[in-house]
Structures are given as structure tokens and as C-alpha cells.
Amino acid sequence: GAGVSQSPSNKVTEKGKDVELRCDPISGHTALYWYRQSLGQGLEFLIYFQGNSAPDKSGLPSDRFSAERTGGSVSTLTIQRTQQEDSAVYLCASSLATNEQFFGPGTRLTVL
């Protein structure tokens, strides 16, 4: 597709379960970013990929959060043992090198 896509668009899970969120960046974009948007914290940076490497993981809130990127394309954000405070919209963005970031529509995660 022409833009960044994310799946699922909505995810409801029970506390303690693991979830995987997927991001398909724009073809050819080397940089990929994950952000989290929540009512209390606004928009927060989570992790940055350049190719398949993650030189900046400084925004991951705990070791329950991890992310990987394969083939310089698709990225998966995994949250283990989800907690209610993980409820948020998770946004993915991609860019050519570090130019303008194009955002996906987000995945709304609700932890019951």
C-alpha cells in the first residue's frame, strides 16, 4: 500500500496476556519508529529502527516491551504480561533515513 499500515486496528486483551502489534512501513523507508499515545502521557517515543537495528530503545517503559524488525521492513512490537497501564494507542511511523515521518493509523490496545 501507499502508506504505513498497522494491525490490528483494535486489540482487547486480558491482564497478563501477551500481545503483538504489527507495523508495515512504506516500502523503501529505512527508518521505523514506535510511539505510544495515552491520555495521561501524551505521545511518547518508544523505539527507533534503522534497518533491522534498534540504536535507540530508550523509550521502552519496561522489559515487558520488546520490538523487532525483519528484512528492513515489517516490525512487531510485543508486550508481555500486559497491564492495565499499557492501554493506549500504539503508533508506528516510517521515514527515508531521518526525514519526514509518516504515521500509520495506530493500534488501540485495551487491557481489561
Place this chain on the structure above:
Amino acid sequence: AQSVTQLGSHVSVSEGALVLLRCNYSSSVPPYLFWYVQYPNQGLQLLLKYTSAATLVKGINGFEAEFKKSETSFHLTKPSAHMSDAAEYFCAVRGDNAGGTSYGKLTFGQGTILTVHP
């Protein structure tokens, strides 16, 4: 380190009135600055960006912003509001630390919800 402050979490204007959304930044390096708009249940869309060229930046949908280094500001304006401008607006700064790992990462303000009254 970079930071962004947006003054006013909510701004309300009448249709046809001037829109002014305020943004002040803090950056230890010359900043790249951005304004994004978010419509309900959608991702962020870039309105405009400042990348150290012209200080007055024109964007989409009639919006523009002026970079003022002395005031560390990057306020967003539009001469005449339209109902379709109602959305949440985010100011962001990108810190370009050459060779640093935060290159490209955006730091956002808290957002300003714009309401347009008929």
C-alpha cells in the same frame, strides 16, 4: 535533550476567525520543528516542518508557522478557520545529534484540541 510546550490544551474559535496555536521548544542543538494534525481515530498527518531554511513555513490546508529563535517559538496560524480544521494539533521537535542515537526521534508537545464554532 529536547522538549516542547504547547500553551493551551484547548482552543476555540469561530469559523472564519484567526487560528493561533502556540508552541515553544527547548533544544540543545539547532532544531527541526514540526506541526502534525490528528483527526479522530486517525494517525498523525504532517502539516508543515521547519528545517533551518526559511523561518516562515507554509504548510497544507492554509496553515503556516514562523520560527523565532529569540523566542524559541514555532506558533501555528491560519488566517481563517474552517469547520474541517477541528482536530488535535501537535508540535514536535526532532533533535539532530550528529552521530547520536536519538537522531530522528520526535519529542511531542501535549497537543492542542481546536474547536471551530459555526
